[in-house]
Amino acid sequence: MSQSVILYLNDCGKHTIFIGTLRAVNALLPNDFPYHPHWKWNDTHPAFWELTASCDHLKPVARGGTNNIDNLVTACYKCNSIKTNWTLEELRWELHEPTNDSWDGLVGIFLQIMEQSKIQEKSLKSWYNLLKK
Numbered sequence: 001m002s003q004s005v006i007l008y009l010n011d012c013g014k015h016t017i018f019i020g021t022l023r024a025v026n027a028l029l030p031n032d033f034p035y036h037p038h039w040k041w042n043d044t045h046p047a048f049w050e051l052t053a054s055c056d057h058l059k060p061v062a063r064g065g066t067n068n069i070d071n072l073v074t075a076c077y078k079c080n081s082i083k084t085n086w087t088l089e090e091l092r093w094e095l096h097e098p099t100n101d102s103w104d105g106l107v108g109i110f111l112q113i114m115e116q117s118k119i120q121e122k123s124l125k126s127w128y129n130l131l132k133k
């Protein structure tokens with residue numbers, strides 16, 4: 001199994017957005033687009049759950065799954081939250097190969113926001129410095 005396989009619900013399959021882009025929008029519009037560092041449900045915009053990517057375990061850790069690269073896949077947070085300790089077979093989910101298109105997860109917009117704003121948040125600046133290289 002490839003480490004670059006993307007896991008998602010049959011009806012999910014959407015492109016995900018780089019979390020830095022959403023965090024930058026939050027920095028500009030904190031009241032309209034809230035974010036909580038621990039993703040507190042009432043203080044975090046649903047877009048963070050539905051549009052950002054997470055690392056998930058094919059075989060759940062609670063059922064003996066490891067952090068070995070062969071057991072890790074990409075999933076949106078919403079699918080990750082639904083999957084919890086179920087296996088793909090139990091949920092009747094399928095693995096899908098990554099799409100081969102030009103989607104950049106809106107990283108380009110993140111870079112533009114960081115260049116055109118005065119956002120000073122440390123993690124956002126770190127991501128910016130890594131990505132602009």
Ligand SMILES: [Zn+2]
Nearest residue numbers: 008012076079
């Ligand atoms: Zn999903």
